[in-house]
Amino acid sequence: MNERKYPPVTAIAMTSLGLIVAGGIYLSAHLPRHVPIGPAVVLLVLSTLLMAYNIYSLTRVKDFPWDRFFAVAKWSLLAYLVIAGLIEYAFLKNHLSGAPLVVLTLSLLVFAIHVPTLLGFTVARYYDPNQELAGAPAA
Amino acid sequence: MTDVALPPIELREVAPAGPPIEIPDFEIVPRVGLVFAAVAAVALIAAIASNKLWPLEFLHVSGGAAWTIIDLFLGLVLGPIMGAMPVPARIQFTTRLMPKMVVIMPIVVTLTLAAGWQLSTKLGTNLTVHPLHGWVVASMIIVGVMSVIALGLLEPANIAVLIELKKPRPNPEVIEHLMKRFVYSAGVLGVMQIATLVIMTKLGSG
Numbered sequence: 001m002n003e004r005k006y007p008p009v010t011a012i013a014m015t016s017l018g019l020i021v022a023g024g025i026y027l028s029a030h031l032p033r034h035v036p037i038g039p040a041v042v043l044l045v046l047s048t049l050l051m052a053y054n055i056y057s058l059t060r061v062k063d064f065p066w067d068r069f070f071a072v073a074k075w076s077l078l079a080y081l082v083i084a085g086l087i088e089y090a091f092l093k094n095h096l097s098g099a100p101l102v103v104l105t106l107s108l109l110v111f112a113i114h115v116p117t118l119l120g121f122t123v124a125r126y127y128d129p130n131q132e133l134a135g136a137p138a139a
Numbered sequence: 140m141t142d143v144a145l146p147p148i149e150l151r152e153v154a155p156a157g158p159p160i161e162i163p164d165f166e167i168v169p170r171v172g173l174v175f176a177a178v179a180a181v182a183l184i185a186a187i188a189s190n191k192l193w194p195l196e197f198l199h200v201s202g203g204a205a206w207t208i209i210d211l212f213l214g215l216v217l218g219p220i221m222g223a224m225p226v227p228a229r230i231q232f233t234t235r236l237m238p239k240m241v242v243i244m245p246i247v248v249t250l251t252l253a254a255g256w257q258l259s260t261k262l263g264t265n266l267t268v269h270p271l272h273g274w275v276v277a278s279m280i281i282v283g284v285m286s287v288i289a290l291g292l293l294e295p296a297n298i299a300v301l302i303e304l305k306k307p308r309p310n311p312e313v314i315e316h317l318m319k320r321f322v323y324s325a326g327v328l329g330v331m332q333i334a335t336l337v338i339m340t341k342l343g344s345g
Contacts (some may be wrong), residue, residue, distance in 0.1 A: 013293035028256075029276045033267055052344060070296060075168075080343035083249050090253045093187050094260050115290050122295035122301050126313045131306055 004126050007057035013118040018051035019043045020107045027100050037099045044107055051114045058121065065127040073120030080115050084108040162309070165234045167301045172242035179246050183214070187257045195258040203248035203339065209243070209331045214329025226311065226317040230304065237301050244289070252282065264342065271342055278338045284326065285331050293324040 023043035027035055058064060088108055091101060186194035217236075221229055264275050286315040300317040303309050 010291060010295070014287055017290060018283075021287060025276070025279045025283055028279065029272075030267065072302070076298075079245065082180070086180060086249055086253050087256075089184065090187055090256050093190070094255070102336045112186060117296070118291060119295050119298050122299045126299060126303060126310070126317075127184060128310070131308050131310065 004119075004125070006053040006061060007054075008101045009054050009058065010118060012050050012054045014116055016114055016116075017023070017111065019047035019050070021111055022109055026102060027104060035100055037103060040100075040103045044103055044110070045060045047110050048108070053076045053112055054114070054117060058117075065129075067125045068103070069120040069124040071120075075113070076116035076119045079110065080112040084112040086130045145186070148279070162230055162304055163234050165238055165301075165304075167238055167305065168239050168241055172239065175334050176242055176246040179250055184254055185248055186254060190257065190261060192258075192261065195254050195261065195308035198254035199258050202254060203335075205243075205247045206251050207242075207335060209247070210328045210332045212329075214327070216321070218325055221318070222239055222322060229318070230314075230327060233300065233314075234304060237297055241301070242296055245296070248289070271345070274338050274341055278335065278342070281334050281338070285328055285335075288324055288327050288328060292320055293328070296321040296324065 003102075020043070023040040026043070027040050088105060089106055096104070182194075183198055186198050186304070221232060224232065256265070259275060263269050264271055266272065297315045300314055300321065303313050303317065
């Protein structure tokens with residue numbers, strides 16, 4: 001197995017997603033009353049910071065296989081943008097507006113970026129160039 | 140997804156030494172499945188746009204039932220069976236099951252959640268004044284935890300194991316590690332689905 005040391009991308013991503021989910025539940029659990037937006041904003045900011053740190057920590061990994069990462073992440077991004085779009089549509093359909101809409105939209109954006117990042121990382125971390133060479137047909 | 144899709148079912152050999160393990164050729168993301176997923180997504184948009192009870196209830200209940208049953212069956216029935224299978228059989232099974240899961244689970248979860256939210260808005264169960272509001276919030280919390288486990292552990296393991304199996308010489312240790320992660324995550328989700336069943340039947344019966 002590829003024993004290279006990587007930053008704790010999965011744990012950080014799960015924490016970030018957990019914060020987003022907590023913010024979403026906090027907002028939706030208060031409907032239709034006025035929602036104090038502060039706690040949801042704090043959760044969103046923390047989640048975004050964790051995502052930024054995750055991406056930054058990956059850029060610091062020496063010889064990280066970015067081609068493998070993007071081969072998976074780009075298609076996942078497309079899929080998760082569609083999913084986020086469907087959820088956003090449900091919010092708009094229900095006339096959600098103002099600060100809660102902004103917070104939930106940004107939360108969906110973090111979700112749609114962070115999940116593909118995690119998928120790309122999980123695939124790229126097991127990339128071993130020796131495996132490819134060993135399997136290449138003899139000249 | 141053209142860079143990962145290959146023509147189906149054609150056997151190739153991988154292991155350089157010892158008895159060769161045959162890995163059937165497979166598509167990581169089955170293109171036919173994407174068509175069904177697109178149809179389901181269009182149906183979801185139509186149901187939300189019409190805001191009628193029956194389409195919303197149909198998509199929420201059928202999506203939720205599929206999600207619950209798949210998690211329970213995979214985590215508590217198929218998972219232990221797969222763990223006991225010999226490696227070649229497990230590979231054969233994995234290359235047939237996992238690509239389907241890549242397409243089925245995201246769309247099933249999206250149908251359930253989006254139609255469920257719209258249904259909840261229509262019926263008023265997501266309003267704080269509703270007598271069963273606490274149950275709805277409890278379901279949101281459980282679904283939230285399940286989503287984090289599914290997105291953070293299960294889905295990446297699913298994709299990574301398929302990509303590992305596509306390599307000229309897949310690493311058995313990596314496959315073993317990722318499959319364990321997949322099956323344990325599915326087991327946890329299966330157990331959590333029991334709580335979802337309790338909440339949803341309570342909401343359904345009022």
